Amino acid sequence: MSLLSTPSSLVRSTLASLVGSAERVALATALVLPEPVQRRLAGRPVVVDGQTLATDTQLMLRLAKVAGPAIESLPIDKGRTVLVHQSRMAGGEQPIGRVETLRAAGHDVRLYTPTAVCASVEPGPLLVFFHGGGFIYGDLDSHDAAVRFLAEESGVRVLAVDYRLAPEAPFPAAYEDAVEVFQWVRDNAGAVGADPDRIGVGGDSAGGNLATGVALAVTDACAFQLLIYPVTQFDEQTGSRRRFRTGYFLTSDFIDLAGSSYVPAGTDPRDPRLSPLHADVPARVAPAFVATAGFDPLRDEGEAYAAKLAAAGVQVETWRYPDQIHGFFNVLLARSSRAAAADLAVALRKGLGA
Numbered sequence: 001m002s003l004l005s006t007p008s009s010l011v012r013s014t015l016a017s018l019v020g021s022a023e024r025v026a027l028a029t030a031l032v033l034p035e036p037v038q039r040r041l042a043g044r045p046v047v048v049d050g051q052t053l054a055t056d057t058q059l060m061l062r063l064a065k066v067a068g069p070a071i072e073s074l075p076i077d078k079g080r081t082v083l084v085h086q087s088r089m090a091g092g093e094q095p096i097g098r099v100e101t102l103r104a105a106g107h108d109v110r111l112y113t114p115t116a117v118c119a120s121v122e123p124g125p126l127l128v129f130f131h132g133g134g135f136i137y138g139d140l141d142s143h144d145a146a147v148r149f150l151a152e153e154s155g156v157r158v159l160a161v162d163y164r165l166a167p168e169a170p171f172p173a174a175y176e177d178a179v180e181v182f183q184w185v186r187d188n189a190g191a192v193g194a195d196p197d198r199i200g201v202g203g204d205s206a207g208g209n210l211a212t213g214v215a216l217a218v219t220d221a222c223a224f225q226l227l228i229y230p231v232t233q234f235d236e237q238t239g240s241r242r243r244f245r246t247g248y249f250l251t252s253d254f255i256d257l258a259g260s261s262y263v264p265a266g267t268d269p270r271d272p273r274l275s276p277l278h279a280d281v282p283a284r285v286a287p288a289f290v291a292t293a294g295f296d297p298l299r300d301e302g303e304a305y306a307a308k309l310a311a312a313g314v315q316v317e318t319w320r321y322p323d324q325i326h327g328f329f330n331v332l333l334a335r336s337s338r339a340a341a342a343d344l345a346v347a348l349r350k351g352l353g354a
Contacts, residue, residue, distance in 0.1 A: 023067070024089045030063060031056050031334045048243065051294040054323035054336035060090075061249065061325070072254040076136055076167070076261070083137045090331040091145025096152050102192070105184035107177060108162040110140050111192055112151040125352035126157040126194035127226060128182050128214070132205030132327075134258030135166050135174055143204075146330045146341065153345030155354045157193055159185060163210070166262040174262075175273045178210040179217050186221055198352050200286065202226030204329045205250075205298065206258070212276040212305065215286050224351035225288035228329050228344065229298050230305065233277040234259055235269035238300035248295045250326035255297060277305050281312035288314060289347040291340075294322035319343065 030041070035055055039045075042059035045052050071079040071086075097115035101108065117124055129150075131143040140162050151158040163177035182201060189196040200223050203211040208230025215222045245252040263274065272279030290306040292299045299320070306318040321328065321340045328337035329344065348354070 024092075027060070027063065027089050028092065028333050030059055046295075048295065051322040053248075053295055053325070054334070056334040056336050057295075057323065057325055057328070057331075060331065060334060061247070064249070070251065070253070071137065072251065072257050080137050080139075083133065084139065084142045087142040087330050088145065090333060091149075092333045094145045094148040094152065094332060096148040099148075104159070104161070104188075105177075105180045107181055108140065109181065110144075110147070110160045112147055112158045112160065113193070114152045114155050114157070116155045117157065117193075120193075123189065123193055123195040124157065125198040125200070125223075125354050126159060126185070126189075126192060127200045127202050127224075127348060127352065128185055129158050129160045130163060130178055130201075130203035130207030130210040131160065132203065132207045132228075132329075133165075134254060135171075135206045135262035136258055137165070138206070143330065145332055146204075149332055149341060150345050150348065153342055154348040156348050156352055159192055166258075170264050171262050171267060172273055174206075174210055175213050178214050182214045182218060182222070186218075198223050200224035200226065200348070200352050202228070202348070203230070204228035205326065206231055208302075209274075209276065212279075213273055215288070216272070216276060216279055216281065219282055219284040220286070222286040224348075225286050225290075226344065226348050226351065227288055227290045227302070227305075229292050229296050229326055230276075230290070230302050231298060232301040232305040233269075233275040234263060235275060235278075236301075238297075238304075240299040240301075241297040244295055244297045244299075248297075248325045250297055252297065277301060277308060281309060281314060283313040285309065285312070285314050287351065288316045289344075289351055290316060290318045291344060291347075292318070292320045293324040293326055293328055294320055295324065296326040298326060317347070319347075 038055045038059045097118040098113040100111045131138040147160050161181050164173045201211045201214045208227045215225045270278040292302040309316040331337040
């Protein structure tokens, strides 16, 4: 019997068996199935705002419902462990020329050198990267696969930063760490193989927020910004935050937990170090590539920030991936999200002239 003609009860049992077996193998298998088979397992197409959710992404979300509780429902320390586990499964094994663990301004960092430049002794472009995770989750391991892929595909060295997390270290700790590490890289460019005139900054989600803060703080000392569905404000409920409150990986409960953990009581939510959407943007700020996802609560604020940069005279390219969800950068086993991540590598290569 073909999966295309099986009853829904058998589809549900198939999903359960996929999750119940070795998780990484099961997920990898599900995400490389032919699209018609994935569609049968995923269910009817999901269409919102005229956008159709990618079939492999829809299937992954359905598997996640069977797999266990949402991260935000767990104690934070447990959630951190689960996030790393999930990211490793979704990212798979990604090749890279060389990885080195270093210290920068008192912080652990990893330098990813792509195969194409391993033998080079000439300084080249480098991206200082800040991981996502709502300012409370994530580390060098949670984004290892994604950063490997970004570096190897772009041909650009990437320095990933392990900044302090809330609630142990609330705002502005992460912001201060981000600026401090970027300045260290500028001052020690030779130690990480970087051309001081071609150092960019990037990050996803919370890391995208930190990247915007660095770019605004150092202005023309930064050569390029790669902003992947960035958090840009803490004071409004945008249309996309309301529309995609639940069901698409990033939930309103997660966002609320991140905000209450990271932002101390009494903090002005319009503080530009916290909400770059309310910052003054000098024209000297680095050119930017801003990526958003169609089914992401952060979609509207990311696009609003791109428009703000453009209005200030900053060269900016905005690209919405209409069939994707928040977190696609980490999901390299799925065809649709891997293709989107490959686009980000192209943007980085072009942005830093690799």
